[in-house]
Amino acid sequence: MTPQLKGKRVTVVGLARSGVAAARLCAREGARVTVTDRRAEEHLTGPLAALETAGVRRVLGGHDAEDFTRADLVVVSPGVPMALAEVVRARAAGVPVWGEVELAARFLAGVPIVAITGTNGKSTTTALAGALFARHRRTFTGGNLGTPLCQHVLDGGGAEVVVAELSSFQMEGLLSLRPRVAAILNVTPDHLDRYRDVDDYAAAKARLFGLQQPGDHAVANARDPRALAMAEASRAVLHTFGFGPPGPGARDPGLEPDEGGATELWVQARGGGPERFRLANRALRGRHNRENAMAAVLCARLLGVPGGEVQAGLDAFGGLPHRLEVVGERGGIEWVNDSKATNVDSTLVGLSAFPAGTARVVLVMGGRGKGAPYAPLRPLFAGRVKALLTIGEDAPAVERELGDLCPTEACVTLEAAVRRAAALVRPGDAVLLSPACASYDQFRNYEERGEAFRRHVAEFA
CATH class of the missing domain: 3.90.190.20 (Mur ligase, C-terminal domain)
Incomplete structure (x- = not known):
């Protein structure tokens, strides 16, 4: 349900792009917003300018514990760990703690969400999946990639499907977001300055699949044991992608490239027979991008993007700036x-x-x-x-x-x-x-x- 924030005391922690969008959204909804950041004012000129007309209270250069324990809601930016002492005290005092993505998701009830995560390749896969969906229906593509979800809500929403790249940081603050499709590309050691070990890091990503319900779809890399275990633990229907003989999910059968350098992907989804897609786009060159393309195509077909539009999207995809x-x-x-x-x-x-x-x-x-x-x-x-x-x-x-x-x-x-x-x-x-x-x-x-x-x-x- 859409949260009722009018008159509520909301503390937003962290003033990067996501935190600014969350603060502006809460202020728009009539909340009494306090924004707090450990950085001093001189290091926050851009964010503070974006909040100038929002009417928020500012606590900078450190945190005041009472802004957490006396709040009606604490919203945490992705860059702020949930283990922050003030956040822990807020939870102990019974104050709800949401991540920025969780806040946005509560304004997006009824909109199918495709959530894509992984250590490597998630930005390309998200951008490609968003491009495939956009050929079929109004699509918002963002999250960790580009525009925060709260900014999409502020801009009026209106998307018929949301394709979101989600980092492990963003998933720490999820409680109710239900992805109709959740895709995990791979899990390798990363952000070990924030997590105890790779198992702790993987557990943050696994939250995404624990929020799915029967009838949803979980997509996982068949050659990554950690990714596969996450998806298998979900109540959703499991689909895998990888290299090998055609079968359910998405496969690269390993055919020799044709004279134009094109390869093929075989996708079997929605209970039908295998479909063949030609992959000739140089923006998707390399084995890793064949995996990214398999995941994106599978997400699109599972939610009904026609095969012809998928092929056209693969051909037209321009790639991400600064990535090959x-x-x-x-x-x-x-x-x-x-x-x-x-x-x-x-x-x-x-x-x-x-x-x-x-x-x-x-x-x-x-x-x-x-x-x-x-x-x-x-x-x-x-x-x-x-x-x-x-x-x-x-x-x-x-x-x-x-x-x-x-x-x-x-x-x-x-x-x-x-x-x-x-x-x-x-x-x-x-x-x-x-x-x-x-x-x-x-x-x-x-x-x-x-x-x-x-x-x-x-x-x-």
Whole structure:
């Protein structure tokens, strides 16, 4: 039921995008809103500007315990752990504690929700699933990807289906959200600065499936034991995707690509026979993206998106910015922006998307390292990487661990690396920015780094 917030005391914790949207929604509903953040006012100019006309009370630079224990409701932003002492005290005092997604879900009663999670690939899968649904009915795509769900409610709602990427942080605060389709792509160790271990991390994601009811659909990666166990524990109907012989769910049968490089996905859902979908889109290249596509297609077919619209959506999907994004094709040379690859696992996935055989990739790596070894990338260099160009703070470590595998040059800056790459490449080659590092040594974020790459390609390629 839609929550009745008029006159209620609501404390919203954390002032990133989700917290701002939650505070504005509660204020719109007539609540007496207090927003609180440990950061000082000078670090919150953007969020505070967005709240200027909302009439909220602000407690910044720390928290006041009474704002939690005397509230009628506490709404927690995803970046704030539920283990925060003040949140624990609120629960002990009997105060309801919701996450931002839970708050939004209570305004979306009757709208089917497709929830997608996983350690890797969830943004691409969510964006693709949203694009497939949007060809058939009014669709909102967001959550952890892009627009918070509370902002969608503020904007008037109106979607006939919601496709939401949900992180483990967002799922900690779920109580009543019921996904008609919940998909889990994979579970690997992540966010261990917030969780005790990978089991604790997985348990946060498993909450999503515990909220499903009979008749809902649970979608899981058949080759990931943790993901499969989560979905199997649900009361929903289980569907799997993966590589192997056609069967219920979605499968990549491993057929050889045709002359155009296209592969096939076979999907069997809604009680019918297997359907075959052609996957030729370069924005979905690589084994990992075939898995992402299987999951997205399965979600769409389970909720009735016609097969023809699914195929058209697969063909038209433009991919995500900064994730294996083609930003230039000149003289038979492809320039690919994978700036979102801020760790070694992501670069491994990105580099794997290029076929082995003849070494045609000029790889740009480096930035602010995260302490992880680069050695796991070594097996992918043979037959793929023509040259390695290093940038940023961790360039010496990248060269030390990988520099013996191919010609390697220290370029220091991204601009210099693009300029040097333009001199090295020949028709048929690709230049891949896949840093395996954070961007904060030279850029504000990976988006700024990706946009700089795009700009330099236009200048030098």
